[in-house]
Amino acid sequence: MSGPADVERLLERALAPVEPPADLASRLRAALAALGESAVGELEAWERAAMRAPRRWARVAVALAAGAGALVRGRRRGD
């Protein structure tokens, strides 16, 4: 071996790309599919929970009341 060019040639051979095992590809596809389904499932479940949870209703009611109060105060000042 005499120089960088030789080392580069050896590196090309020593660090050749490696094919992944076939079972890795199928396992990954299954994991990704499950992740995708769970993401959609979580989102839908969250939306349903948000509509049903009484705590969230209370927050919405408080927010509406605060908004209405501000509106009324604004109108009074305007008068």
Add this chain to the structure above:
Amino acid sequence: MEDRGLAKAELDERFSALYRAHLRDVYSYAHYRVGHHQDAEDLTEQTFLQAYRHFERALAQADGRPLRPWLIRIAHNLAANHYRDRSRRPAAALDDETPAAAAHDVEALVSGREELALVLDGVMGLPDDRREALIMRFALGMDNREIARALGRSEGATKVLIHRAIRQLEGVVARDGGGSA
């Protein structure tokens, strides 16, 4: 709801294309990075799962540029965390199924096996950043720009890094090979 569903379907399709295009790249990187078959599989799997979670944002930020450096950067960070947690470095000797075995003829294997083992040992003994850069260049065929993005460096700094890595490896091989390699 329908728009979100369509968008998700399109995202999934694009991610699937990314996965098909770069599974071998990520696995090759992981293989040389961790030096162990099972750990390489785990690292590849974790890389794609994490990539999937952040894919939409990555697409927006990439602005049309290739996503391979982003994928490799995820693998790089995961590998770094793995070694930080376990206080260990990649094994110097890779698994028996060396990459050379898959790609070269018998004569080359017999005559070049020692040389290749010497070079691989030399790569594994390099400082982390130099080793990573060589893996990206030679195992994945990444150019300086891609490697720079994956390592979070400038192209100029990356070029210097690779040059120094090769020079260092040259010295290691000359020393350990007794000049015969």
